Amino acid sequence: MGLSAAGVAVLIGVLVVATVAGLVLRRRDGRVTQGKGTGNGWDLAGIDPDPADRVLLLQLSSPVCTPCARTREQLTALTAEHPDLRHVEVDVAEHPGIARVLHVLRTPTTVAFDRAGTELLRVGGVPRRADLQALSLEETR
Amino acid sequence: MTGRLDPRGVRFAATVTTVVLAVVLLTGSGVLAALQAVVFAIPVVAGMRWSPYGALYRTLLAPRLGAPREREEATPVRFSQAVGLVFAAVAAIGYLSGATVLGIVATAFALAAAFLNAAFGFCLGCEVYGLLGRVRAAR
Numbered sequence: 294m295g296l297s298a299a300g301v302a303v304l305i306g307v308l309v310v311a312t313v314a315g316l317v318l319r320r321r322d323g324r325v326t327q328g329k330g331t332g333n334g335w336d337l338a339g340i341d342p343d344p345a346d347r348v349l350l351l352q353l354s355s356p357v358c359t360p361c362a363r364t365r366e367q368l369t370a371l372t373a374e375h376p377d378l379r380h381v382e383v384d385v386a387e388h389p390g391i392a393r394v395l396h397v398l399r400t401p402t403t404v405a406f407d408r409a410g411t412e413l414l415r416v417g418g419v420p421r422r423a424d425l426q427a428l429s430l431e432e433t434r
Numbered sequence: 435m436t437g438r439l440d441p442r443g444v445r446f447a448a449t450v451t452t453v454v455l456a457v458v459l460l461t462g463s464g465v466l467a468a469l470q471a472v473v474f475a476i477p478v479v480a481g482m483r484w485s486p487y488g489a490l491y492r493t494l495l496a497p498r499l500g501a502p503r504e505r506e507e508a509t510p511v512r513f514s515q516a517v518g519l520v521f522a523a524v525a526a527i528g529y530l531s532g533a534t535v536l537g538i539v540a541t542a543f544a545l546a547a548a549f550l551n552a553a554f555g556f557c558l559g560c561e562v563y564g565l566l567g568r569v570r571a572a573r
Contacts, residue, residue, distance in 0.1 A: 296460055296461065297459070297460065297461065297462040297534075297538075299534075299538060300458075300459040300460050300461070300462055300538060301459075301460060303459055303538050303541075303542050304456055304459040304460060304545070306542075307459075307542045307545050307546050307549070308549065310546065311545075311546045311549045311550055311553075312549075312553070314546075314550065315549075315550050315553055315554035315556060316554075318550075318554065318556055319554055319556075355564045355567055355568070356567065357507040357509045357510055357563075357567075358507065358510075358564060359441075359504070359505075359506045359507055363504070385564075385567075385568050386567045386568055386570075389568045389569075392568060398565065399561060399564070400564050
């Protein structure tokens with residue numbers, strides 16, 4: 294059986310395109326990106342900030358999602374260090390409207406809001422160790 | 435039915451799948467595409483523990499690697515096997531019926547998804563599964 298010339302060309306093409314896509318995905322995964330500012334997090338989550346709450350970390354998760362559980366562990370540890378952070382996890386399968394308003398396609402995505410409900414930043418994927426501290430948003434104090 | 439998978443086994447299966455699909459593209463073998471479709475079909479029908487590449491991983495590699503640090507949900511992975519099955523079946527039909535272009539295109543899509551998982555640990559089918567869950571809930 295001889296080699297298919299078209300097959301060889303397509304194989305090379307697929308590997309190049311998929312490698313570029315994979316590198317872009319890996320670069321963005323777990324990194325802090327700019328807030329999109331498309332909704333008020335407190336209103337979306339249906340809660341009011343307590344007097345002690347400085348920042349809301351709204352984690353969008355789906356029911357069967359391994360990285361969501363890892364993100365939850367990280368954010369639980371972070372809020373233990375910073376009691377003025379409020380971590381709330383919502384299931385996008387139960388609340389698809391929240392994901393739609395915030396333009397979130399992937400789970401987990403963590404979106405940070407200030408007390409007024411303005412989006413500060415977001416992280417798609419499991420937050421990296423270096424970017425996790427950025428989520429504590431110390432400078433917005 | 436559903437369980438928790440060793441993510442290294444999932445990655446290993448994706449690597450073998452990538453190699454098989456690359457050989458399908460190189461040789462244009464509809465028979466090999468059909469065999470890969472069967473490999474996809476078994477865990478879809480019988481559950482992930484019956485995955486042939488998963489069994490290969492458990493026999494050859496898992497004993498040397500020790501227990502995994504974490505486990506992965508099986509349902510999205512099984513869904514992605516079903517998506518792979520559709521593409522591999524279309525590829526086999528294309529190659530075997532002489533519609534070679536159809537065979538090449540279907541194999542290329544399946545290869546891209548398998549390669550993303552093997553090389554970067556990114557499961558395209560699992561992402562689609564998450565999105566579909568939301569669409570279902572929205573209705």
